[in-house]
Amino acid sequence: MQELLRDVEAYFEDKIKTHGATHYGVDFTTPSAQTNRFEQLVKVVDGDEAFSINDYGSGYGALVEFLATRWTDFAYCGFDISKAMRTVGESLYASDTRIRFTGDYAELDMADYTVASGTFNIKLDCDSDTWQRYVVEEVGRMAAVSKKGFAFNMLTSYSDPEHMRDDLYYGDPLLYFDHCKRKFSRNVALLHDYNGFDFTIIVRL
16 A cells, blocks of 8 residues: 555645646646535534644645635644645644644644545545545544544535546445444535535534
8 A cells, every 4th residue: 555655645745746736736626626514514613612633644735715705713634644735734824823734643732623535535446435545544543633523525426437547536425424424423424515526524522
């Protein structure tokens, strides 16, 4: 898996070096595609009080700008395996003391919330069963650093077959809903109604 993740890291480093801090740089087709996913994920945030959030697979930290349109008092930690992504993010938000980035899971503090947008989509040559086991483990790691809740999205197994690609992972929404319901909380939501080829799971702890 570590070898595979190095390939995933190389994939995204090429994206950010080619396209910079844009939606293309984190492999979204349009700005609205990125924003629409953020809108679903932040439904996990409860109320207007100050909060902390871990962005799991953060890229260069595009979520920060989105959060700032809705809240002023938050602390953000971007976690990403790509050093190139983190470097861009650190440069963009160097003057903002609320923002930090890390590539070391051990440096992720407990936060009120943890979210992951598009983090589990790129599997490259990995077989789907192996990738599914990896995703389940990573969801558990997200839960372990979250106090109030966590949320993640991924491409759906209900995608149109003619549009599905071999290098992408299409998760079963019901499998992940059931896993989170049984493992983490009674309060789990499955969002699959926003006209995309993906779904969002929200878990309130």
